[in-house]
Amino acid sequence: MDCAYFAAGRCGSCTELPTPYDVQLDAKERRCREALADHPDISGVSWLSTAASATEGFRNKAKMVVAGTPQAPTLGILDPSGTGVDLRLCPLYSPAMHGLLEVLSEFVVRARLTPYDVSLRRGELKHLIVTESPDGEFLVRFVLRSTEGVPRIRKHLPALLAEHPSVAVVSVNRQPEHKAILEGPEEEILTDRLTLPMRVNDRVLHLRPRSFFQTNTDLAATLYRQASSWADEVGASSVLDLYCGVGGFALHLAAPGRRVRGVELSEEAVASAVATATESGLAVDFVCGDATAVDADAELVVVNPPRRGLGPDLCARLESSSARWVVYSSCNVTSLARDLAQLPSWVPRRARVIDMFAHTSHFEVITLLERR
């Protein structure tokens, strides 16, 4: 991938960019195997071919720090001195996303939304977070210090929506604190439409502003297909999807005669998952709860935790559960290796690296575990 920002030393986020993509993939596979090398049963694992990414335009979500001036905002990152670096043509995004970021930059000027100045702790607009669906629609979130600018966003919004019908959902998030945290707990949706439909394989998942979604939609589709094919292969009659988010795994694993349940901490994500299940006529129960505190009472348990992994409590629950199979999808092979060491009753049978984050050192790995 050619990136003018990287070449000019303006952005170094894609740390692996100078390495040819096939060499990046080999290195990730190697690091994955090395990280799991101490597992006593690792030699018996069947490694499936690594799922490669498109090398550009694959990222569905742009998290842009807004800086600069009200007349000339920058959308991108801050340099070490706190000055905005504009990255609106970042090649990780699609051409349609590039076009929309340009439009949104003009909107910021028109609505007189003053970019937040981190060092002076002044200004209003902190971030623009934009998600693109596979059908070319967008969810746009304005992260603001206060509600001061909201009336002006409301005033100019009808024109934006009329000129750019691909903008499906617009919301404002209030982040009053001077913290590195991207967004705050308060979110108001300003459009009639409340969710962005994310078509993944033959499912349409509903995404609300504050819910997690895998950032590479094509590889999310591969990930869910992989889990679904393993569930079919082992003939799982009941499935529990822990850390289910908007339900990607659970909704893909739903099948006639199979009982499927998802557990997720975020109420908003659960509401989205329920909406998808209802709309698609899929018999999946979703409940809001702490994944580390539920009984893992299904034949197959899917776990897809945040980077920190499962931790000792959930590992202990899986150890003492009646589950026969676990599908563990991890974005952090270090915490995966730590968790596997706390799951001595489970033998890894299959594993696959899914390159969800091309040009960085990160990757997803999905593995099928069987009880001894």
Ligand SMILES: C[S@@+](CC[C@H](N)C(=O)[O-])C[C@H]1O[C@@H](n2cnc3c(N)ncnc32)[C@H](O)[C@@H]1O
């Ligand atoms: C890596 S995301 C996976 C989401 C989902 N499986 C998917 O494919 O989109 C992790 C999810 O775990 C949720 N989460 C974090 N801690 C949790 C907990 N203790 N119990 C339940 N869900 C939790 C987050 O809100 C987030 O949706």
